[in-house]
Amino acid sequence: MLSLLLLPAMLAIRVMAEMELRVPEQPVVALHGSDVTLNCTFNQTGPFNFSDVSVFWQLTDTKRSVHEYWNGHDQLVDQAEAFANRTSLFPTQLAMGDASLRLSRVLVADEGSYTCFVRVKDYSSAALALQVAAPYTKPLLTLEPESNLHPGDEVALTCVAYGGYPEGDVIWQDGSGRNLTDNITLSVVANKEGLFTVTSVLSVVLEPNSTYSCRLINPLLGEEGFVFATITGQNIAFPQVALWVTIGLAVCLLVLLIALAAVCRRKIKESCEEARRESEEAKELEEEESKTAMTPLKS
Structure with missing residues (x-):
């Protein structure tokens, strides 16, 4: 009698042990703006109906709903607004134990930990990390x-x-x-x-x-x-720039020196001509005085 009472519990433990959920151990790296698949697979050896499968994806830290699926349909009433129109499962793969999530147009804000929950006859969960990357422009x-x-x-x-x-x-x-x-x-x-x-x-x-x-x-x-x-x-x-400025200044200085030399030359020429005229006038005056002195006086 005791063995009959323990049999359901033993069967439940056996089924739970057979339910194995697998997700990547290393963080999944996604490029900003691209699509990424968060892999989550389960191993259920016993037969089950497709309608018996329920899948829940949520953010590990905040528990916000990312994607939900049960009764053979997506159930997105409680989905966080940030994931609207960006998530999907692979329904045809569920019967083969694939509960992976497709996330489109990845954002920096999507980075974090995601938990995959799967329920068939029993329930199991596992978490994985998503990291976002974007290449820099050339420095x-x-x-x-x-x-x-x-x-x-x-x-x-x-x-x-x-x-x-x-x-x-x-x-x-x-x-x-x-x-x-x-x-x-x-x-x-x-x-x-x-x-x-x-x-x-x-x-x-x-x-x-x-x-x-x-x-x-x-x-x-x-x-x-x-x-x-x-x-x-x-x-x-x-x-x-400094080279051309210096060349310009040198040209200006050369022009200034040429102009100054021309002025000085003209001034010197004028001074020489004036001195020559003064010399000639002094000589003429001296000759006139000499002639006057040699003229005899009349009685």
């Missing part, structure tokens, strides 16, 4: 100030990359491969989609023929963007 490098640079000047090199996720790692190096990352300031700003703009500023004292490189690495995708700049001694000692 841009700017220099401040851009001109009138000389060896020994302190300048700021700015490296900017846009539209990535998660936060990128920035590495600065000089031409010899020496790491300069300790001398930087870093700013990370998210846009309305949650994607980051990473701005890194390196302050250095310039040396002739200096090379600086900025490398930005997306830790989740393993991708990296690279940009470098070489500032030559010529550019530092004599920037192109």
Whole structure:
């Protein structure tokens, strides 16, 4: 009699043990804006009706409903608004033990832990992690100030990359491969989609023929963007803008000197002519006085 009473409980334990739910152990990585499948499969050895299958997907932390399915249909009355029109199951695969969820147009806000619940004759659940990634644009490098640079000047090199996720790692190096990352300031700003703009500023004292490189690495995708700049001694000692300004000043000075020489030459010529005229007038006056002195007086 006792064995008959324990039999239903033993059968229930056996069925529960046979119900095995499998999800990825490693986080699932999805590209921002793309579609992703969150795999969840179950192993039910005993026969079951298709209508007996119930599937519930929800956020692990907040318990918000992501997708629900029972009685052979999607049940989305309680679905969180953020997932509206973006989720689906594979109904034809349910009979083969596939309760995976398809999530469309992935957003940064979708990142987190998801729990898959499956009930056939018994109930089981498992959680998996979703991580979102987005590649950064190629970094841009700017220099401040851009001109009138000389060896020994302190300048700021700015490296900017846009539209990535998660936060990128920035590495600065000089031409010899020496790491300069300790001398930087870093700013990370998210846009309305949650994607980051990473701005890194390196302050250095310039040396002739200096090379600086900025490398930005997306830790989740393993991708990296690279940009470098070489500032030559010529550019530092004599920037192109300063060269043309100097040439212009030199031309102006030369014209001024030529004009001044012409004026001086004219003045000297006039002074010489005036001195010659004065000399001639003095000579004529002296001759007249001499003639007057030699004329005899009448008695």
